Amino acid sequence: MKVVHYLNQFFAGLGAEEAARHEPIRLEGPQGPGKGLVAAGLQVDITLACGDDYFGEHETEALGWLLDRLSDEAPDVLICGPAFGSGRYGYACGVLGREAARRGYAVVTAMTQDNPGVIAAEGAAYIVPTTSNVAGMRAALPTIADLATRLANGETIGSPEEEGYLPRGLRRNEIVERTAAARAVELLLAKIGGETRTEVAPSAGRVTPAPKVADISAATIALVTESGCVPLGNPDRLPTRHSNVWLRYRLDGVGSLGSDGYESVHAGFDTTAANVDPNRLVPLDAMRELERENAVGGLYEELFTTSGVDTPVAVAATFGCEMAEVLVSAGVRAVILTGT
Amino acid sequence: MIEIAAFRIEEALLGQGLPSFADGKLVVGDIAAGDETLREMRARIVAPGEAVRIENALDVVLPTCDAADPGVSFPGVVGPHGAAVGERLNRLEGLVVVPVCDWLAAGYAQAEEFPGSYIDRDGPGAALDPWRSESMLVLEFIPVPGTPAGEADASIRKVTLGVARDLAATTLGKQADRVEVFGPTPAGALPRVCAILQAGSEGPLLDTYLRGRPLLDQAPLVLPIEDLFGGAVTAGAYDWAGMRNPTACYQSSALIRELLARDGRELSFAGAILTLGYLDGAEAKREMAAHNVELAVSLRAQAAVCTTFESGNSHTDTMLTVQALERAGVRTVALVAETNGGLTDHVPEADCLVSTGNEDESVAAWTPDETIGGAAPLGPIPAALHLGALTQMGDARLQAVPA
Numbered sequence: 001m002k003v004v005h006y007l008n009q010f011f012a013g014l015g016a017e018e019a020a021r022h023e024p025i026r027l028e029g030p031q032g033p034g035k036g037l038v039a040a041g042l043q044v045d046i047t048l049a050c051g052d053d054y055f056g057e058h059e060t061e062a063l064g065w066l067l068d069r070l071s072d073e074a075p076d077v078l079i080c081g082p083a084f085g086s087g088r089y090g091y092a093c094g095v096l097g098r099e100a101a102r103r104g105y106a107v108v109t110a111m112t113q114d115n116p117g118v119i120a121a122e123g124a125a126y127i128v129p130t131t132s133n134v135a136g137m138r139a140a141l142p143t144i145a146d147l148a149t150r151l152a153n154g155e156t157i158g159s160p161e162e163e164g165y166l167p168r169g170l171r172r173n174e175i176v177e178r179t180a181a182a183r184a185v186e187l188l189l190a191k192i193g194g195e196t197r198t199e200v201a202p203s204a205g206r207v208t209p210a211p212k213v214a215d216i217s218a219a220t221i222a223l224v225t226e227s228g229c230v231p232l233g234n235p236d237r238l239p240t241r242h243s244n245v246w247l248r249y250r251l252d253g254v255g256s257l258g259s260d261g262y263e264s265v266h267a268g269f270d271t272t273a274a275n276v277d278p279n280r281l282v283p284l285d286a287m288r289e290l291e292r293e294n295a296v297g298g299l300y301e302e303l304f305t306t307s308g309v310d311t312p313v314a315v316a317a318t319f320g321c322e323m324a325e326v327l328v329s330a331g332v333r334a335v336i337l338t339g340t
Numbered sequence: 341m342i343e344i345a346a347f348r349i350e351e352a353l354l355g356q357g358l359p360s361f362a363d364g365k366l367v368v369g370d371i372a373a374g375d376e377t378l379r380e381m382r383a384r385i386v387a388p389g390e391a392v393r394i395e396n397a398l399d400v401v402l403p404t405c406d407a408a409d410p411g412v413s414f415p416g417v418v419g420p421h422g423a424a425v426g427e428r429l430n431r432l433e434g435l436v437v438v439p440v441c442d443w444l445a446a447g448y449a450q451a452e453e454f455p456g457s458y459i460d461r462d463g464p465g466a467a468l469d470p471w472r473s474e475s476m477l478v479l480e481f482i483p484v485p486g487t488p489a490g491e492a493d494a495s496i497r498k499v500t501l502g503v504a505r506d507l508a509a510t511t512l513g514k515q516a517d518r519v520e521v522f523g524p525t526p527a528g529a530l531p532r533v534c535a536i537l538q539a540g541s542e543g544p545l546l547d548t549y550l551r552g553r554p555l556l557d558q559a560p561l562v563l564p565i566e567d568l569f570g571g572a573v574t575a576g577a578y579d580w581a582g583m584r585n586p587t588a589c590y591q592s593s594a595l596i597r598e599l600l601a602r603d604g605r606e607l608s609f610a611g612a613i614l615t616l617g618y619l620d621g622a623e624a625k626r627e628m629a630a631h632n633v634e635l636a637v638s639l640r641a642q643a644a645v646c647t648t649f650e651s652g653n654s655h656t657d658t659m660l661t662v663q664a665l666e667r668a669g670v671r672t673v674a675l676v677a678e679t680n681g682g683l684t685d686h687v688p689e690a691d692c693l694v695s696t697g698n699e700d701e702s703v704a705a706w707t708p709d710e711t712i713g714g715a716a717p718l719g720p721i722p723a724a725l726h727l728g729a730l731t732q733m734g735d736a737r738l739q740a741v742p743a
Binding site: 169175178180181189196197310312 | 455598599602606642645651652671672679686692693695697704720723732734739
């Protein structure tokens with residue numbers, strides 16, 4: 001069995017925060033927590049490490065390098081972390097774990113349940129829950145080692161409840177015997193007969209609307225859009241579809257979104273008309289007018305934007321949570337959310 | 341009533357002259373490259389299990405012709421627009437026609453505007469292909485530079501459907517291996533069930549056609565099954581390969597077949613309604629849902645199977661139709677593709693749903709020996725890009741289950 005272990009700069013012994021921009025590196029044998037995995041009965045052959053900031057700032061390059069090393073080493077299992085409560089480290093573990101799993105590698109990572117890496121992993125990797133700090137190392141490593149060993153051996157892994165990993169929240173595809181048409185007619189006939197069944201449970205994330213704003217003339221309003229509206233030339237490379245990021249742009253001193261300064265890069269609709277007047281994507285001109293009339297308390301001076309096409313629901317929900325956190329902490333009371 | 345006479349192909353090969361079919365052997369003859377909008381057309385037969393990836397696949401068409409008059413086949417495209425498709429169709433089995441065009445390379449689309457459309461003849465993606473057991477006659481088209489996209493696409497469709505018709509016409513006068521008969525049966529007291537077939541039509545390269553004309557702005561209508569099976573509905577919408585409906589899904593709709601198979605025994609088939617999805621605004625979506633209810637009620641349907649076209653806001657069209665039907669007392673089941681994280685939209689009335697799969701799940705990387713129609717991508721490909729894999733017409737066998 002060949003095992004590759006991914007660590008950040010700190011746990012790989014490259015240094016603390018001053019080494020956070022360390023480029024990815026290949027090390028022989030177990031390092032740091034890898035020695036704990038060995039003690040738990042899992043031989044670690046290779047350690048890959050990368051500075052947290054380097055990964056965040058050069059994700060494509062870092063990920064590419066790490067995936068190339070995986071291709072070279074062809075491990076039976078990849079272990080990432082544990083990252084505990086570290087957001088940057090967890091994110092790197094989640095992204096690497098996701099991409100490695102999608103390339104067919106068995107992957108186990110570990111972190112707290114609310115670590116951004118859990119979302120980044122998109123359910124592709126098995127994630128062992130940990131405490132928020134290294135105090136939980138001793139408890140986590142045997143579980144990781146056991147799960148990794150069994151995955152590497154091709155053994156069947158039980159449910160999250162049985163095995164102790166986080167629910168992946170995913171629905172995997174299966175080829176079944178009967179066509180969807182045959183199943184549909186059967187379900188409909190059963191429903192007519194009084195027995196209602198479904199293959200898809202209703203979404204659990206239904207949101208109760210917030211109470212109305214009592215005094216809009218005193219409220220700070222934010223502009224949020226999924227229309228892919230960005231500064232001309234898309235300087236930050238917002239993906240035109242299947243977006244995995246949302247971006248923030250300052251609006252101070254901007255009275256209107258002119259076609260000479262803004263455009264939509266959304267791949268899900270014909271942007272020709274919208275790009276003639278980007279205010280129709282994000283109504284900044286109207287908001288400035290309301291501001292001048294004191295009809296609203298003020299405009300939050302940042303535009304939040306993404307491209308809402310081909311974005312998995314789970315990713316979109318994460319965007320919403322992240323945006324809401326920023327807006328609530330900034331005292332924003334209402335949002336105009338424009339969709340396309 | 342309609343009869344479909346099936347002729348099984350045991351061997352298919354390219355050849356010269358007119359196409360021929362005898363003793364299970366199909367020889368695909370010379371194929372005209374089309375009109376002045378098409379610079380080149382290359383034909384190739386790819387068998388199941390060959391290590392070949394077909395990229396930029398536009399459509400899948402079953403070789404079919406009207407048995408009495410092949411000239412009326414695929415009305416509005418190769419046959420006259422108003423032609424009535426006859427009561428008997430001849431259809432070849434064992435081979436489908438697959439047109440291919442790289443719109444991006446031809447300069448018609450911007451990068452990422454059209455996601456890929458793949459058919460893997462082997463490897464892990466092959467299992468997702470509803471036509472995996474069929475040989476594929478791949479027609480790779482290269483338009484003349486500068487030709488408007490709509491014109492090039494119309495030419496490609498005309499050549500493709502013409503080939504499908506001409507191949508099927510080689511069976512005329514021959515003994516069929518099997519004849520299926522679809523016709524009305526006594527209804528009795530059985531529940532009346534209709535099918536509501538959603539299609540998209542948003543402009544060139546994004547249209548579904550009825551008798552050769554885009555459905556764009558078309559109100560929903562009751563579609564005779566003779567028209568559906570006879571090739572009156574053809575595909576020309578090329579985004580979301582996994583969730584769109586290739587022409588074959590209309591020509592041999594598994595859903596309509598299933599309803600007809602149970603007609604007179606467990607249900608009474610009330611008819612098929614062709615409706616639009618991907619409507620632009622909330623009001624348009626609600627209006628279309630209301631139209632669907634009116635038609636379902638006019639068919640005296642007590643229940644309906646609602647299909648969905650592609651991905652994204654068309655799911656809102658489906659959900660609003662389900663909601664309106666249920667509120668009108670028409671029981672529903674809907675076919676929907678899922679994403680990572682669940683459904684794109686959902687209404688409380690949608691309590692009976694069939695999963696056609698998770699479009700975001702990636703299929704493991706595979707390296708074919710050869711790629712037709714474009715450059716082979718590296719790495720895994722999402723299920724959403726495998727042509728027809730999650731069709732919400734019900735023809736595939738993919739289902740999303742808890743991981």
